[in-house]
Amino acid sequence: MTQTTPTYQFNEAPVDALPYEQAFAELEQIVMALEIGEHTLDEGLNLYQRGQALARHCADLLEKAELRVQQLVGGALEDFEGE
Amino acid sequence: MSQLPFFEPPSWTVTDVTRYLRNLLSGDEHLQDLWVMGEVSNLSRPASGHLYFTLKDANASLRCVMWRNTVIRQQVLPRDGEAVEVHGGVDIYEAGGQYQLYADLIRPAGEGLLYQEFLRLKARLEAEGLFEAERKRPIPKWPRRIGIVTSPTGAALRDMLNTIQRRFALVEVILAPSAVQGTEAPVNIVAALENLNQVTKPDVILLARGGGSMEDLWAFNDEGVVRAIVASMAPVITGVGHETDFTIADFAADLRAATPTAAAELATPNRVDLLALLFELSERIRRSAGANVQDLKWNLAELTNRLKLRSPEMRWLSDRQRLDDLARRASIAWINRLKVENLRLEGASQRLDSLNPEAILERGYAIVTHQDGQLVRSIKDVSPGDDLEVRVSDGQFNAQALENLEN
Structure with a gap:
């Protein structure tokens, strides 16, 4: 399904695979598209579901992320284990 | 042979002498605002929190006191045997008959010279425009990659990593380990900054070190370090020492944080805010x-x-x-009517309570009766030898009248 709003191109990529910044940017676009409101009920429902999934995914990423620390030795990176 | 005067001059009291000397000392402008150099000995800090010590050199010693409210502002406390410079004023402790230095600032000896050097270098670099506001790069709101230059074993690193984990763990952290004190530190820091910029291109760099003496933090006043900060491609946030420590690196940085933890906070959005958004x-x-x-x-x-x-x-x-x-x-x-009635009842019951004799006993009065229960109201109700009962708030005891004494 492809349908358009002035600012948002519907994206079918699975939400779970998106990195945070990308998911968040898409979420913002969906909010704007919905608020402009130039869409049918069906389209609106799709946007709604995708938007909520993106918001949940972002929150999950924030809650579950484990900090990754690497160490720069000479010109190479290696994992840093701490003291 | 000289003749004794007929009237001797009156004697001074000890207090008079002491007060007189105090006036002499406190009227002397040199003695009220001076730096004294010497070696610390007999240092003690009792529970009162005041600091007592003696400053010595080869020929003399001087007792010193630093009051508690000044002690807590002092970043580094001196140790026995250490060479220091102490600022304060000389006065007399009347009760002990001792003159002493009331200290308000203690610094390691030689720090005065370091400070002069600090001011000279700062003025020179400032004149060059290295600290200009227009030169400062903006700090990205959502960094993907944060570079850290600090000691790999210090508390500063642990604090920063904890803070980043708590606020925005989605970020990638690259540590460029470096000595942050000692003679090799400046060269180390410069190399770490250059290496980070060239190899990993972070969005922002934290340059940090925990608190210490002015000498400990000296690497951050090194001209090479300051220039490396200015030359960095990524914006640099410094978090060196404590709130009150300012280094030249802080002036050159794109953003100065009071502590390593604060630097990590300035570099990351807060998870709670993001969740709210x-x-x-x-x-x-x-x-x-x-x-x-x-x-x-x-x-x-x-x-x-x-x-x-x-x-x-x-x-x-x-x-x-x-x-x-x-x-x-x-x-x-x-x-509403029911509510009013209820209030009335409560008021009445409180007034009844205040008339209850038990309540009076609570206040320390006693009720005295004969064994048959007859109240004793007057001295005339009792004869010597009568057995009586005395009631107090939580019980009663027996007593015997001994002697009638009319008021």
């Missing part, structure tokens, strides 16, 4: 997606209402509503 977006989606359906429902509801208003059923409904209204008002009045 997500919630808000999700709410906006819910509202605007629902708006379409809501509009239709409204239209429908309005039409139905208009139909109803014209129906014969309406007349009956409005009578019914007036009845409900009256019933509701009546019940509210009744409830």
Whole structure:
């Protein structure tokens, strides 16, 4: 399904695979598209579901992320284990 | 042979002498504002929190006191055997008959020279425009990659990593380990900054070190380090020492934080804020997606209402509503009445309490009776040898009258 709003191109990529910044940017676009409101009920429902999934995914990423620390030795990176 | 005067001059009291000396000392401008250099000995800090020590050199010693409220502002406390410079004023402790230095600042010896050097270098670099506001790069709001230059074993690193994990763990952290004190530190820091910029291109760099003496922090006043900060491609946030420590690196940095933890906070968005933002977006989606359906429902509801208003059923409904209204008002009045009565009862019961003899006993009075229960109100009710009972608030005991003494 492809349908358009002035600012948002519907994206079918699975939400779970998106990195945070990308998911968040898409979420913002969906909010704007919905608020402009130039869409049918069906389209609106799709946007709604995708938007909520993106918001949940972002929150999950924030809650579950484990900090990754690497160490720069000479010109190479290696994992840093701490003291 | 000289002749004794007929009237000797009156003797001074010890207090007089001491006060006189105090006046002499406190009137002397040199003695009220001076730096004294010497070696610390007999240092003690009792529970009062005041600091007592003696400053010595080869020929003399000087007792020193630093009051608690000044001690807690002192970043580094001296240790026995250490060479220091102490600032303060000389006064007399009257009760002990001792003159002493009341210290308000202690610094390691030689720090005065370091400070002069610091001011000279700062002025020179400032004149060169290295600290200009226009030169400062903006700090990205959402960094993907944060570079850290600090000691790999220090508390500063642990604090920063904890802070980043807590606030925005989605970021990638690259540590460029470096000595942060000692002679090799400046060269180390410069190399770490250059290496980070060239190899990993971070969005922002944290240059940090925990608190220490002015000498410990000296690497951050090194000209090479300052220039490396200015030359960095990524913006640099410094977090060196404590709140009150300012290094030249701080002036050159794009942003100065008071501590390593604060530097990590300035470099990252806060998870809680981001979650709140997500919630808000999700709410906006819910509202605007629902708006379409809501509009239709409204239209429908309005039409139905208009139909109803014209129906014969309406007349009956409005009578019914007036009845409900009256019933509701009546019940509210009744409830209010009950409330007033309740309050009255409570007031009366409190007044009764205050008349109760038990309450009087609580205040320390006693009731004295004969064994048969007859109250003793007057001295005339008792004869010596009478057995009596004395009641106090939590019980009673027996007593015997010994002797009648009329007031």
